[in-house]
Each structure stands twice: as structure tokens, then as C-alpha cells.
Amino acid sequence: MAESVGVKKVCELCLKATSQYTCPRCNIRYCTSVCYKGESHANCSEAFYKDCFMEALKEKEVNEEDKKQMIETLKKYEDDPYDLDSDEEELSLEERMSGLDLDNDSDEIWSALTDVEKKEFQAMLQDGRLGHLVELWEPWWTSHNAALVTEVGKKIQPPKGQLQILTKIPEIGLLLKNPPSENIKYGVLNILYGYCYLLRLHNGEQAADSAIQFCQDLKEISDCLGDMVYSLTSEALQIAIENISGKAKSVFVSQEFSISIIEDVKHVIIGPDTSSSIDYVLAALSDIYRNFVSARKMVNNELKNVTKPEEQAALKEMKKGFFKIGKGVEFKLAWAKSYGAMMQSLIPELELELCSLTSEFATQSKVNKYFEKKLKAKPKKPLIEEL
Known part of the structure; x- marks a missing residue:
């Protein structure tokens, strides 16, 4: 959430720069994504990104390109160098995902991941990589026109x-x-x-x-x-x-x-x-x-x-x-x-x-x-x- 025009308050995380945004979960003010993803705000940001990421899997309007990108992202982490004691040959990621509906089967998809893939997912939460996959929504109602006087006949454009x-x-x-x-x-x-x-x-x-x-x-x-x-x-x-x-x-x-x-x-x-x-x-x-x-x-x-x-x-x-x-x-x-x-x-x-x-x-x-x-x-x- 962007800060209201004319209001300047310090970032509540670094206590140095001027805050520009408000966390949609805990309402804390922050200046940049660095502070948002930082250690002092990790519990909130990690939970938000994970919820959004898993929610995205349930959306009906996911196109084929998004599905392909998701498979390719997970495929990078399908090798399990620690699982040397396994007696059975592990199925490939594509084989494990075969038959699953990426639009709706989020729980099944999570269960199909190996322990290493799940750990990598958690690591992505920790270091902020997952944040690049989720775009924070800025509500239309947070936009306010600061001008108190406008030209006669000039129509103010509604917020995006x-x-x-x-x-x-x-x-x-x-x-x-x-x-x-x-x-x-x-x-x-x-x-x-x-x-x-x-x-x-x-x-x-x-x-x-x-x-x-x-x-x-x-x-x-x-x-x-x-x-x-x-x-x-x-x-x-x-x-x-x-x-x-x-x-x-x-x-x-x-x-x-x-x-x-x-x-x-x-x-x-x-x-x-x-x-x-x-x-x-x-x-x-x-x-x-x-x-x-x-x-x-x-x-x-x-x-x-x-x-x-x-x-x-x-x-x-x-x-x-x-x-x-x-x-x-x-x-x-x-x-x-x-x-x-x-x-x-x-x-x-x-x-x-x-x-x-x-x-x-x-x-x-x-x-x-x-x-x-x-x-x-x-x-x-x-x-x-x-x-």
C-alpha cells in the first residue's frame, strides 16, 4: 500500500529512510523491498509470499506459459544429492507432475515434491527469490488526488x-x-x-x-x-x-x-x-x-x-x-x-x-x-x- 501524498514517516524496519509503502498483512511502514524481505520482517513476508504462491496454483486462469514456467522453475531443484540411500529410482519431476491439475491440485503438487525441493522452496522464501514471482497488489482505493484545486472542466482520471x-x-x-x-x-x-x-x-x-x-x-x-x-x-x-x-x-x-x-x-x-x-x-x-x-x-x-x-x-x-x-x-x-x-x-x-x-x-x-x-x-x- 502506497503512503498517502504529503505524509512522510520513517521506515519502521530500518528507522532511516522515509517509508513508501505499508505491509498488507501487519500494516508496518517500510521504505523498500530490502526492508520488506529483511530478517526483522521475515515471518510476515514469508507467510504472505507462500500464501500467494500456493493461491496462484489454484487460480483457474493460469495459462499454459505460466504452467510451463512453473514446471521449469521446480525442475531446477529436482535432483536430490542427499538421498543416496534410496533403493528405488526417483521419478522425474515431469513424471510426478503428470496427471496433476496445476490449476487446482496445490496440495497434491506440494506432496509430490521431494524433501530437497521443499527445502529449496523454503530457501526461496527466506532469501526473497519467491517474492519475484508474486506481485504485490496495490488497492485502487489507496490512490488519492492531492490537488485541492483543479482547472474548471478538467476531468480527473480515476485511479488505475x-x-x-x-x-x-x-x-x-x-x-x-x-x-x-x-x-x-x-x-x-x-x-x-x-x-x-x-x-x-x-x-x-x-x-x-x-x-x-x-x-x-x-x-x-x-x-x-x-x-x-x-x-x-x-x-x-x-x-x-x-x-x-x-x-x-x-x-x-x-x-x-x-x-x-x-x-x-x-x-x-x-x-x-x-x-x-x-x-x-x-x-x-x-x-x-x-x-x-x-x-x-x-x-x-x-x-x-x-x-x-x-x-x-x-x-x-x-x-x-x-x-x-x-x-x-x-x-x-x-x-x-x-x-x-x-x-x-x-x-x-x-x-x-x-x-x-x-x-x-x-x-x-x-x-x-x-x-x-x-x-x-x-x-x-x-x-x-x-x-
């Missing part, structure tokens, strides 16, 4: 990668007879958190055929896609964070990563510039809406190939749920179009919540380390003592 806002957003006045509740902004906040979390988790990748999984994960994180209503910023964020380590634990990375997403939500609410502050909120909600529409169509296609009554019933229920949530997101789009500027008032609260949760996490980590150290140092009492 910014998603399109739906063109047919209904007017909120046509959906409601009375003015909408101010608490809707907390629901939007809750949904934006889940959206930013999932995009960060997958390094910005959104495969066309993964809409169902994306929507299911988002539904587990953001309760406001259902009937839940919040009246506080802290509620909207903290319950989403709790959901990630609870019912949505399949997407859990770390508490530190979950907390860092609050910074992303703040960027979405800030918007591209002062004249169009709601555009990022509208773009994010539009993308969420499109995902639920796509997921519903995919479920409908699956229904055509299912004959068992119980499976049909489950898919119909899922389709119904996606339709209902899609309508809810459409309503929030209509609200944001007319009242989205209200979200700006949440920025100070987001900053306070980020500071508070970060402090709590740091304190709890210190306490945990203290007791872990005490437990390790404490000698074990013998089970039987001489009287």
Missing part, C-alpha cells in the same frame, strides 16, 4: 484498477417514504470491512468463477448483509473481526491482519478526491452487487445439472439468499448515492478504533509472551516424590 460504478442506481426516495435511518452508515461500514478484507486476502484476485465462494465468505464476515443493524462504529468493525476468527475462520490470517484492514476501509471512505468522496464507496458496493448477481446466476446454472431433491433444495435456498442480499446491497447503493457523504464523519472514529485495537493487540501479545516465557522457564515438578 478502480472498478466501475453501476449506472442504474435507484433513487432512495423511490424506495422509502420516510428519511432513512442514520444507522445505515454503520451497516455500509460493516460491509466495506468484509469486502476490503477479502480483496486483501486474495491479493486483489477475483476470478469470475469464484463469485459464490466470495459471496459466502463476505456473508460470514459482514452480518449487515443480513438483518443485523449496528449503531456504533466499534460494533460494526469489532463484530466483523470476531466473525473472521469465529464462523469465518477459513479466511482468518491473524488478528494483526484483521485490525490492519480498518486502514483500508478508511481509504475507501476518503474517496479519490474531495470533490467525489463517495465514489470509492459506490465502486466497492457496485462490485459487491455484481458478485451477488454473478453468484446467483452460477447457482441457477448448477440447478440444471442437479437431480437429487435435497441438493436442489439447498441450491434454491442459496439462490434465494443471494437474491435477497443483492437487493439489500442495491438499497445501500441508493442510500450511498444520496447520503454517502455522511460516511466522512466516521473517519476520526475509524482512526481511533484502529489505534485502540492496535494498542490492545500489542499489550495482549506482550502479556502472552511473558507468560509463555515463564512457563518455559518453570521447572517441571516430578510426578513422584520421595517422602
